[in-house]
Amino acid sequence: MKISFRVNGVEQILDVEPRRLLADVLRDECGLTGTHLGCEHGICGACTVLMDGKAVRSCLVLAVQCDGSSLRTVEGLAGPDGEPHPLQRAFSAEHALQCGFCTPGFLMAAAGALEADPTIGDDPEAIEGIVGSNVCRCTGYEPIRRAITRAAKEQRYPTA
Incomplete structure (x- = not known):
């Protein structure tokens, strides 16, 4: 499926399998490896990202569910000048x-x-x-x- 979302302010247009997890897409397709995969069952929280301002476990969210959303990963926390959050x-x-x-x-x-x-x-x-x-x-x-x-x-x- 073709999906699009903004991640850390950058528009992403991707062709993904409907069953592909957001965590995997962020890491493999977007190169955002700060999103860590720990338990892959939504318990440990290492994969937490913000989706439309709300914290979600990216190991439990399908990438297709993010179509049209705004995402922020740990790479997007620092200010535009690189100043730490x-x-x-x-x-x-x-x-x-x-x-x-x-x-x-x-x-x-x-x-x-x-x-x-x-x-x-x-x-x-x-x-x-x-x-x-x-x-x-x-x-x-x-x-x-x-x-x-x-x-x-x-x-x-x-x-x-």
Whole structure:
């Protein structure tokens, strides 16, 4: 099937098999390998991307379901000048990554949540919901919580 969508602001027109997963199309056809495949059952969250602003598990979404959609992957988080996103800066500052395999999924889940509600940084339960949505085997989650909280505050109260 012929489909088209925007990914990180770039129009993609592709011919894909109807049963092809979005994660595979992003990695193989679009060259966006930051979207990681972990469990391939929608549990680990490593493949999380934003579809029309909402976090989705790209291992559970068929590429044909994205026809006409706007997608954003971890490669699209940084600003147009390459300036890291506040979440990327906070993950680095808080040591919220070790092996890095889960990091793109956490970044995209948090980015979608922060864009939907910039006040979530003030709500520990909301932060816990983001952190609990993905699996990390290295950090113990506390640095990830701190990073999301830090990024939320930085986005709401930028320093001049």
